Amino acid sequence: MSTVSFEHVKKNYGDVKVIHDFSLEINDGDFVSFLGPSGCGKTTCLRMVSGLETNTSGIIKIDNSIVSDPDNKVILAPEKRKVGMVFQSYAVWPHMNVFDNVAYPLKVAKTPSSELNDRVNEILKIVELDGYEKRMPDALSGGQQQRVALARGLVAQPKVLLLDEPLSNLDAKLREKMRGDIRKIQQDFGITCIYVTHDQIEAFTMSDKIVIMNAGNIIQQGTPEEIRNNPVDDFVADFIAPPESL
16 A cells, blocks of 8 residues: 555746656555755655645645645645654754653644653653653754654654655764664654655665656666666666665
């Protein structure tokens, strides 16, 4: 069963065509990376799933329900799409402590306080931040702030977790650890993930499936092994890291 479906999706900014006839099926529980150079449209696709951007035409479905179909005037609000979002910049609110940052989606959803407390405390344990509930963001490391953002994205139990280059601001050693942590959490939850990156190592070590993009088009999609062993053209062959470095 597909959790996320793009059907002939296009995105224009005025006369500029950014996404061209994008069609893709993402299966339930898969970790899928959108991999490509800067400006290829991968973040735009992620934001269209979340509802932060609206596709110009085509249909986007989550859990087999239409969330965006502009031609038929169906545009579901972001908060009704059952997605969690983790941004490159963390987007942790500086005036809230760790607990309140993570609890925010549940407060918006008017979750009863007893359930809210239980779910926040549970997710903080999973991301190894139990004991940090009262810490303010400026007292956290970059890796800890990213864990807060990850916990906030998961606490509302979304159907899909969207991650937009979440490790790019971390040092190399911490990036390597967080890659493993994110993948383990994704597998433990069994949640569908869409992960945007321009880092070949991240895509090839974390993903069930990789979608290579360029200039608003899907150039190739497949497992890491399929893409590594059988690049479809010179662009893919040049863009992906050589096998010995993976």
